[in-house]
Amino acid sequence: MADAATDEEADAGAVAIYKRIFKEVLDRRPSGMRLRLAHAMGKNRSFVSQISNPTYPVPIPVQHLNTIFDVCHFSPQAKAAFLRAYARAHPRRTSRLTEGPHERTLTLHLPDLGSTKRNGQLDALFQEFARRLIVLVQDK
Known part of the structure; x- marks a missing residue:
């Protein structure tokens, strides 16, 4: 039972790492970026606030990553750091970024x-x- 709690804490820490990178990118963008991103993902602004806050353990769904990269204009370095941290937190999800057709959302x-x-x-x-x-x- 203690091992499961330790794994959960490790996962929450790994999620917080990539969320910090995402938050830093968002904080450097003009005001209104969270709303623009929410529209592009078909979500509300509070969803963007939740997935960009490192204190919330809610992971960023993999299907939204390409939209996030496109709308927020991640630098190549920030994107690479984010993807490394995301892969550490969710090793089985990152394969979904490269397999299958790529699509994007237009609102x-x-x-x-x-x-x-x-x-x-x-x-x-x-x-x-x-x-x-x-x-x-x-x-x-």
């Missing part, structure tokens, strides 16, 4: 059409457009 700000049904139709139209465009681009 669009659309007008509210005043109706849930019409808003849903507009959202579906943009999603279908994006899917079809990706198929065209990938069929070189």
Whole structure:
């Protein structure tokens, strides 16, 4: 039982290391970066605050890493240090960064059409457009 607690403390410490790097990058960016990042990930600002705070043991989900790197403009040195610390904290997750297709998130700000049904139709139209465009681009 004591071994499990020690492992958990080690994991929390490893998570805190990469979160400190992330927080340092965020703190050097202009105000509004957390909100911009939240929009890009499809999350709220409090989620970004939670995943960037080293005192919270909540890990950063691997599927958000490329978005974080793109939006926050990590320097090559900061990105390398972050990835080394992330790999130490989550050795099985980092393989997911290199395998499979890479994708990124684009957030669009659309007008509210005043109706849930019409808003849903507009959202579906943009999603279908994006899917079809990706198929065209990938069929070189």
